[in-house]
Amino acid sequence: MSSHTQPSRVGRRTVLKGASAVLGLAALGGAWRAESRGVIDPARGPAFDPWTDWQAHERGDLAALVSAAILASNAHNAQPWLFRMEDTRIDLLEDGTRHLGTLDPFGREMHIGLGGALENLLLAAGANGYEHRLSLSPRTEDPAHVASVTLFPGPSVASSLYAAIPHRHTNRHPFDTSQTLPLSAFNSLERLNDEQAVQIVWFTSKTERDSMHELLAGAAEAIYADTEQS
Incomplete structure (x- = not known):
């Protein structure tokens, strides 16, 4: 694979044919186009192609690793990443144009998303017959350079976490309040927490849940009203 002198943006919108649909929708503003392209439909269309085509590359193709990386969970679907692919190395870079502004003033959520993309990439490396050497923040003169992954031929190791990559998605269905958790x-969830400084609080009564709903709804309204964030 030939080297790129500039970072190559590989995102969910551009890795496959979905780019034309999104750009066309923005330019034309036609709701019919969104409908026909399946952008609104929760189960089909170019917006969902990366989840079904993420393993369409030939084994060992570095693009296969990036296709897995872009399916990572990230705050508000900002997709704050750029990937630069060379013959035996993939660089992960922060895309500052995708920053969430006042919603994420310290870049914490952005870097959690970048870490998720890096984790997916390393899982895909093993599944595609690569061993790797990871270097975090390798170039201090470029703060946007998050990590470099150097790849070497190795055994194919496909873990259960790798197989789970395409099943991660946002559940936007309403909560089922007709059932009560045992x-x-x-208790099982509480045992997952081993930090003394963190306390888990359960909101189990209707009054408590309604109070939290009002707080969350107010926070969402404040976010949408923030011009800089928007």
């Missing part, structure tokens, strides 16, 4: 479920 006490054992709460």
Whole structure:
């Protein structure tokens, strides 16, 4: 694979044919186009192609690693990443144009998303027959350079986490409030926390849930009203 002198933006919108649909929708503003392209539909269309085509590359193709990386969870679907692919190396870079502004003033959520992309990339490296050497923040003169992954031929190791990559998605369905979780479920979740400084608080009564709903709705309204963030 030939080297790129400039970072190559590989995102969910551009890795496959979905780019034309999104750009066309923005330019034409036609709701019919969104409908026909499946952008609004929750189960089909170019916006969902990366989840079904992420393994369409030939084994060992570095693009296969990036296709797995871009399916990572990231705050507000900002997709704050750039990838630069060379013969035996992939660089992960922060895309500052995708910053969430006042919603993420310290870049914490952005870097959590970048870490998720890096984790997916390394899982895909093993599944595609690569061993790797990871270097974090390798170039201090370029703060946007998050990591470099140097790849070497190795055994193919496909883990259960790798197989789970395409199943990660946002659940936007309403909560089912007709069922009550057993006490054992709460206890199991509490045992996952081993930090003394963190306290888990459960909102189980309707009054408590309604109060939290009002707070969350107010926070969402404040976010949408923030011009800089928008």
